[in-house]
Amino acid sequence: MKFFIDSADVNEISEIASTGLIDGVTTNPSLIAKSGRNFIEVVKEICDIVDGPVSAEVIATDAETMIVEGNKLSKIADNVTIKVPLTWEGLKACKNLSVEGIMVNVTLCFNANQALLAAKAGATFISPFIGRLDDMGLDGMELIEEIRTIYDNYENLETEILAASIRSVNHVRQAALIGADVATVPGKVLKELAKHPLTDKGLDAFMKDWEGTGQSIL
Numbered sequence: 601m602k603f604f605i606d607s608a609d610v611n612e613i614s615e616i617a618s619t620g621l622i623d624g625v626t627t628n629p630s631l632i633a634k635s636g637r638n639f640i641e642v643v644k645e646i647c648d649i650v651d652g653p654v655s656a657e658v659i660a661t662d663a664e665t666m667i668v669e670g671n672k673l674s675k676i677a678d679n680v681t682i683k684v685p686l687t688w689e690g691l692k693a694c695k696n697l698s699v700e701g702i703m704v705n706v707t708l709c710f711n712a713n714q715a716l717l718a719a720k721a722g723a724t725f726i727s728p729f730i731g732r733l734d735d736m737g738l739d740g741m742e743l744i745e746e747i748r749t750i751y752d753n754y755e756n757l758e759t760e761i762l763a764a765s766i767r768s769v770n771h772v773r774q775a776a777l778i779g780a781d782v783a784t785v786p787g788k789v790l791k792e793l794a795k796h797p798l799t800d801k802g803l804d805a806f807m808k809d810w811e812g813t814g815q816s817i818l
Contacts, residue, residue: 601775601776601780601781601782601783602623602624602652602781602782602783603621603622603623603782603783603784603785603790604622604623604624604625604626604652604653604655604762604782604783604784604785605617605622605624605625605626605784605785605786605787605790606625606626606627606631606764606766606784606785606786607625607627607631607786607787608627608631608632608634608635608637608642608646609631609635609787610635610642610645610646610649612787613625613646613649613650613787614649615787616787616790616791617649617650621790622650622652622790623652623653623782624650624652624653624654624655624679624681624782624784625646625650625652625653625654625655626654626655626683626705626727626762626764626784627642627643627646627654627655627656627657627683628655628657628683628707629657629659639656640676643656643673643676643677643680644676644677647676647677647679647680648677650679651679652679653679653680653681653703653705653724653725654677654679654680654681655681655682655683655705655707655725656673656676656680656681656682656683657682657683657684657707658670658673658682658683658684658693661685661687661689662689663689663690663692663693663696666684666689666690666693667693667696667697670682670684670693670697670702670704671697671700671702674697674702680703681703681704681705681724681725682697682702682703682704682705683704683705683706683707683727684697684704684705684706684707685706685707685708686706686707686708686709686710686714686717686718690706691706691717691718691721692721694706694718694721694722694723695721695722698721698722698723698724699722703724703725704721704722704723704724704725705723705724705725705726705727705762706718706721706723706725706726706727707727707729707764708727708729709726709727709728709729709743709747710728710729710732710733710743711743712743712746712747712750715728715743715746715747715750715751715759715761716750718759719751719757719758719759720757722759723759724759724760725759725760725761725762725781725782726747726759726760726761726762727762727763727764727784728740728743728744728747728761728762728763728764729764729765730743730744730763730764730765730766730767730771730775731765731766731767731771732765733765734767740765740771741771741774741775741778744761744763744774744775744778744780745778747761748761748778748779748780760781760782761779761780761781761782762780762781762782762783762784763775763780763782763783763784764784766783766784766785766786766789767789768789769789769792769793771783771789772785772789772793
């Protein structure tokens with residue numbers, strides 16, 4: 601599974617990217633707004649930090665303007681992925697941009713029918729929102745499973761499943777078990793993947809035993 605960071609915080613992205621553990625970045629208008637910075641500048645800086653796909657979302661709601669915005673954003677860097685909403689207009693824009701060889705991330709997916717249409721439109725990534733479905737009392741993982749099954753039924757569908765709106769380490773584990781291609785996670789959740797109380801307990805015991813030897817590696 602590939603890991604993307606869901607962030608527009610350049611410092612956070614730079615720090616986590618230095619580990620070599622992330623494969624891309626997703627941003628959205630809300631994250632950019634929180635940064636308080638210029639949208640284009642932020643996307644360019646992120647693209648300079650990360651070699652993999654960096655999702656930059658269009659603001660327009662009609663296909664024609666989405667295409668214009670998408671073409672402009674794609675010129676920021678070769679690894680920019682244009683993010684469009686899963687609406688009828690967004691699907692039309694996706695088809696046009698993908699035909700031009702531009703990577704497209706179709707976002708705000710909430711059912712398998714939408715995911716099938718996005719794949720037919722040539723989406724590079726489909727972003728089902730797990731957490732938001734859970735918030736409604738539904739099981740977001742069922743959607744990931746349905747999309748995985750549908751995509752696996754047809755060899756010509758090459759769209760990658762990008763599990764989004766991830767709230768916990770359990771979301772990541774479940775998405776990986778089902779077979780999502782990518783999980784886009786906040787930096788905090790990514791770091792929590794490395795934590796376990798037994799790991800901390802074991803390390804503490806090792807360190808105490810080592811101190812008792814009076815030795816030093818350096």
